[in-house]
Amino acid sequence: MSYTESYTCDVCGDKKGEGGDWWLAWVDCFQGENLEEGQPLIKLTRWQKSHAHSAGVKHLCGARCAGTLMDRWMSEQYADPDAHCQTV
16 A cells, blocks of 8 residues: 655645755744744745654645745734743
């Protein structure tokens, strides 16, 4: 029995095929001088299958969806300018 992985763009819902210009994005923390000063930041990198499984990673089918994700994230940050990184 074979195992087939499938990925879907987190913005538009397109299914990943063999080719394409896919990207990965995730939210991280830019540390301030104190823990409570940390600022959320978004990271973007080209597709790497080994990282596609990581928790919190968004799968993006191209530049347009990467831009849409960035726009949405920036709007959320603008709406809450005092937001800091989540501490666990």
